[in-house]
Amino acid sequence: MTWLTKITPDLSSRRARAAFSNAGELHRLLIDLASEHLGEETMPSPRQHAGILFRVDEARTGPVLLAQSHGRLAVDRLGDGFGQAAERDLAPFLAGLEKGREVRYRLAATPCKRLGKSEKNAERLGERARPGVNAYTRPLYGADAEQWWRERAERCGLELREVRSTGMGPALDPGRSGRRKVRLHMTRFDGYAVVTDPEAVRGAVVEGVGRGKSFGCGMLSLASAEW
Incomplete structure (x- = not known):
């Protein structure tokens, strides 16, 4: 499975602004959202294990995070006020x-x-x-x-x-x-x-x-x- 998640931040949120401040913070955010697929033990490459790739695109209303992963991300962990999230299964398109x-x-x-x-x-x-x-x-x-x-x-x-x-x-x-x-x-x-x-x-x-x-x-x- 390959999932695409689109996260549009609410930049009035301090947490969202902090997450979007640099690529390292976004990486750590996505690892947290994929944590249920990673288990509790430390592994050498959690990004690779979870299949995480991401990119920030600029829309008319501001930045948008596009994240790809093997499993569905736990977007509920973003919490209230962070922004909006939508997801799509890419498997049918790729097939x-x-x-x-x-x-x-x-x-x-x-x-x-x-x-x-x-x-x-x-x-x-x-x-x-x-x-x-x-x-x-x-x-x-x-x-x-x-x-x-x-x-x-x-x-x-x-x-x-x-x-x-x-x-x-x-x-x-x-x-x-x-x-x-x-x-x-x-x-x-x-x-x-x-x-x-x-x-x-x-x-x-x-x-x-x-x-x-x-x-x-x-x-x-x-x-x-x-x-």
Whole structure:
């Protein structure tokens, strides 16, 4: 099962404003809403276990949180005054995807290039070399970011017919102590595509695309092109 939950916050609520203040807070909120599927024991990747992916879209009335999960989220845990929630089972739509079908897509991702872990690469990025780093990455912008998405879309079973890219604010997570300093550059991709491999597309929707999935990146949304 794959569920899509739409949460429209009431920004007069202090709790809602706090939750929407950064990507880390939204991640922690969604883990809490999925807690009944996670059990009581600590696990290494609760986000992955619950299938949580999310993205914040801007509507005319303000921000809207779209969250995807394997099971239904316990939206009643939001409490009174937080906002409104609606949910939809994506399984019928995903099961109906066929080769040759035209779809609209949206993806907010953090396009980047892996540089390796040498001190030179740290210097190139204006950083200090850090022990234990497996690889440094360089953010991609503009045409380079679009090329990153074209290459991944092909692996995800999509033939892109249109790509519109929009630079977004960074995904942030200062952590509860304020010392975490996660900052990921984000680009949103929109357009039309044709399904070339339905199984690969379903896998990309369920698993997400690229890095930063705990911070609001990687959720691939599809809709019928005629909608």
